Amino acid sequence: MPGTFKTEAVVLRSIRYGEADRIIHLYTTTRGRVNAIAKGARRPKSRFGGRLEPFFRCELVLYEGRGELCTVNAASTLDGYPALRADGAAIDAAARACDAVLRLLDSAEPNLLAYNLLCRYLALLEAGEERLEAALAFRLKLILVAGFAPELAACARCGERQDLSGFSGAAGGVVCGSCEAEGFSLSAEAHRFLVGAIGNPIADVGGASASALRQAERAINEIVEHHAQVRFRRASRR
Amino acid sequence: MHAAPISRLINELSRLPGVGRRTAQRLAFHILRADDEEAFALADAIREVKEKIGLCEICQNLAEGPRCRICQDEGRDRSVICVVEEPADVIPFERIGEFRGLYHVLGGALSPIDGIDPEHLKIAELLHRAGAEEVREVVLATNPTTTGEATALHIAGQLGGVVIVTRLASGLPVGADLEHADEVTLGRAFSGRRTL
Numbered sequence: 001m002p003g004t005f006k007t008e009a010v011v012l013r014s015i016r017y018g019e020a021d022r023i024i025h026l027y028t029t030t031r032g033r034v035n036a037i038a039k040g041a042r043r044p045k046s047r048f049g050g051r052l053e054p055f056f057r058c059e060l061v062l063y064e065g066r067g068e069l070c071t072v073n074a075a076s077t078l079d080g081y082p083a084l085r086a087d088g089a090a091i092d093a094a095a096r097a098c099d100a101v102l103r104l105l106d107s108a109e110p111n112l113l114a115y116n117l118l119c120r121y122l123a124l125l126e127a128g129e130e131r132l133e134a135a136l137a138f139r140l141k142l143i144l145v146a147g148f149a150p151e152l153a154a155c156a157r158c159g160e161r162q163d164l165s166g167f168s169g170a171a172g173g174v175v176c177g178s179c180e181a182e183g184f185s186l187s188a189e190a191h192r193f194l195v196g197a198i199g200n201p202i203a204d205v206g207g208a209s210a211s212a213l214r215q216a217e218r219a220i221n222e223i224v225e226h227h228a229q230v231r232f233r234r235a236s237r238r
Numbered sequence: 239m240h241a242a243p244i245s246r247l248i249n250e251l252s253r254l255p256g257v258g259r260r261t262a263q264r265l266a267f268h269i270l271r272a273d274d275e276e277a278f279a280l281a282d283a284i285r286e287v288k289e290k291i292g293l294c295e296i297c298q299n300l301a302e303g304p305r306c307r308i309c310q311d312e313g314r315d316r317s318v319i320c321v322v323e324e325p326a327d328v329i330p331f332e333r334i335g336e337f338r339g340l341y342h343v344l345g346g347a348l349s350p351i352d353g354i355d356p357e358h359l360k361i362a363e364l365l366h367r368a369g370a371e372e373v374r375e376v377v378l379a380t381n382p383t384t385t386g387e388a389t390a391l392h393i394a395g396q397l398g399g400v401v402i403v404t405r406l407a408s409g410l411p412v413g414a415d416l417e418h419a420d421e422v423t424l425g426r427a428f429s430g431r432r433t434l
């Protein structure tokens with residue numbers, strides 16, 4: 001049924017289209033993933049200004065016609081994250097976070113937990129939080145709210161609670177020494193990091209060594225590959 | 239459905255940006271109806287541009303031969319390099335005629351979401367050029383978009399201390415209404431205000 005609707009959204013990605021338009025990929029509060037065309041958005045005098053650039057959090061009026069793309073009728077800013085935009089590392093982290101959302105949450109089902117998580121992470125980047133620990137904690141929480149939480153308390157294969165020294169994406173979480181053959185070895189530090197990242201706000205996630213973070217990222221990637229059939233890009237450029 | 243050569247032409251045309259299957263078919267039939275001279279002129283033009291146009295060894299802009307016309311021009315100021323994303327971005331600067339330095343064309347902008355990292359752009363070539371003694375200033379004229387900004391910030395970080403690095407001012411477009419300006423643009427315009 002064609003018509004207009006109002007929604008709050010974060011712009012995940014913006015692609016040049018035609019002479020002066022942009023196609024924007026949105027994560028909305030009311031309809032999950034939505035793609036829309038913003039006509040004339042690249043003209044200097046566009047009434048959208050820079051509001052449809054990536055990472056803007058906006059109140060939008062969208063027209064839904066018969067095609068696949070909605071049309072943006074109006075946009076007003078809720079948050080433009082100006083400090084994030086003045087920092088190359090923060091822009092990189094924000095783009096990778098939006099990429100993860102695009103890959104993992106591709107349905108038109110609203111997921112308010114995921115939306116709020118993304119906004120919270122953008123706000124942290126705005127405040128100068130650029131640690132890889134925070135980027136990985138964001139991803140871990142994202143797979144949690146998407147319904148793919150890894151088992152971290154007991155062996156995902158046999159239920160053993162001691163000697164959890166491996167991780168298996170296929171099994172869906174940590175595995176014990178006797179089940180480790182099917183996974184890779186996960187250090188106690190990496191295991192502690194994953195547990196802390198799930199249990200605490202992103203801003204409070206503890207520091208970890210580079211090798212523990214590498215293992216944690218691998219664990220996150222294996223979970224989404226096995227259970228969501230999605231591949232994440234690397235969490236940082238480094 | 240179509241004879242094999244026609245299908246092949248439709249396939250090739252539909253690879254062009256913004257050309258869908260139906261447009262490709264329309265173009266293919268137009269080419270079929272056109273006289274030989276017109277159709278072969280298009281084919282020749284494509285062949286010629288691919289054979290003769292490459293990247294300038296200095297600025298990475300499109301060039302016929304090893305160096306582009308701007309880099310060959312002895313009258314240009316070699317102490318300033320203006321960095322842009324695409325070859326098309328050189329044209330507006332040349333049109334205003336205010337800039338007399340040389341350019342550097344990156345071939346795009348940093349965009350992790352599209353898988354474009356620093357090594358995919360001509361950034362190493364720029365750092366090498368900027369290290370030359372004659373270079374005094376690098377002007378970052380990437381687009382005022384998120385990806386253009388990320389690119390400018392990355393290059394500025396790499397060039398810190400080597401040369402003077404400047405960024406094009408960003409602010410309100412001439413002839414636009416203040417009420418349509420977004421908050422980030424307005425904030426930058428305000429912090430970049432000048433005395434009159």
Ligand SMILES: [Zn+2]
Nearest residue numbers: 155158176179
């Ligand atoms: Zn086990």
Ligand SMILES: [Zn+2]
Nearest residue numbers: 294297306309
């Ligand atoms: Zn040149």
